[in-house]
Amino acid sequence: MPDDMEMGDERTVLLTRDLSVRFPVRRGPGSRVTGHVRAVEGVNLRIERRETLGLVGESGCGKTTLGSSVLRPRDEATGQVLYRSADGRVLDVTALRGEDLATYRREVRMVFQDPHASLNPRLTLLEIIGEPLRVLLGLSGTELEDRAAEMLRRVGLRPGHLRRYPHAFSGGERQRVSIARTLVPGPRLVVADEAVSALDVSVRSQILNLLQDLQDELGLTYLFISHDLSVVQHLCDRVAVMYLGRIVELSGTDELYARPRHPYTEALISAVPVPDPRRRGSRERIRLAGDVPDPADPPAGCPFHTRCRYATERCVTEEPPLREVAPGRLVACHHAEDLRLAGAG
Known part of the structure; x- marks a missing residue:
């Protein structure tokens, strides 16, 4: 079992240390390994109790691989994932077996992106929500049904719907069912992977508000x-903020949006719609040149330099470490202190 000192104070729920995931590339006779796709590269993250840590980046940057590795590190993963359980023990997730693994599966759960694909159409809501109660907590009968009905009520659906099938519900309602299934065994940490991206814009805010209410009510921690x-x-x-498998910026939300410190973050923020119609067009949209580099053959130096309008010779030859440039602000950029980047305004 890891030393508690590795996790810091008791507020830390989960810690990744130098977590990397590299998938082999096989070609030619005998499917020889000719290289590796660097999906996640040397990630260090700390998630504190009852906070919501957002993980953002373009498609293919490695954020889903990172999220699934938190649930249970893949065979291709190296590094450490440490978790502080409800009873205060620090567990090395890569080495979990037996009862410790069962504890982790109860306490760390995932909400998936697509509520249509993640629910079995042949099962009723009682069977869907009841499965983790049966498998993880050993419940059955009236006790299982009462717990399932109570969780359905918590997510804003009627307990009388327990014997209906998923096709009877809208996309937003199905995502509420998915959230109920995730939360019913009583987790502490929830990984929400694009949990609202498949929903209509009108429904997203309702689900986001539900997640916030459940966090306050149940004391949850989110990796969003x-x-x-x-x-x-x-x-x-x-x-x-993640780019090409690496964390390039980590900050409090308000500070990051007001004044990004990494050029990639600046470009992402420039694409956020301006809600006030009178201010639309007042902010420059930064369009990145070229495509995301091949993660099987990343560029030397800073991974972002091939698309960065501020890149210098140093960026081409020297990879910047993720370093603290202000209290609570980590940036992987050689010029973070010198650049004046545009925020959301």
Whole structure:
């Protein structure tokens, strides 16, 4: 079991240390390994109790791989994932077996992106929500049904719907069912992977408000994965920006949106819609040159330098470490102190 000192104070729920995930590339006779896709590269994250940490970046940046590795590190993963359980023990997630693994599966759960694909159409809501109660808590009969009905009520649906099938519900209602299934065994940490991206805009705010209410009510901690910075701004306490498998900026949400320190963050923020129609067009939209580099063959130096309008010779040859440039602000950019980047305004 890891030393508690590795986790810091008791507010820390989960810690990743130098977490990397590299998938082998196989080609030719015998499917020889000719290289590796660097999906996640040396990520260090700390998630504190009852906070919402946002993880943002373009599609393919590695954020979903990182989220799934938190649930249970893949065989391709190296580094450490440490978790502080409800009884205060620090667990090395990569080495979990037996009862400790069962505890982790109860206490760390995921809400998936697509409520249509994540619910079995052949099962009733009672069977869907009741499955984790049966498998993880050993409940059955009236006790299981009462717990399922109570959780359905908590997410804003009627307990009388327990014997209906998923096709009878709208997309937003199905996501409420997915949230109920995730929360019914009583988790402490929830990984929400693009949990509102498949929903209509009119429904997103309702689900986001529900997640906030449940967090306050149940004392939950969230790792919220999204490509939509306007959603992250609404929900998250801190934001980690990911590019090509690496964290390039980590900051409190308000500070990050007001004054980004990494050029990639500036470009992402410039794409966030301006809600006030009188101010639309007042902010420059930064269009990044070229495509995201191949994660199987990343560029030397700063991974972002091939698309960065501020890149210098140093950026081409020297990879910047993720370093603290102000209290609570980590940035992987050689010029973070010198650049004056545009925020949301």
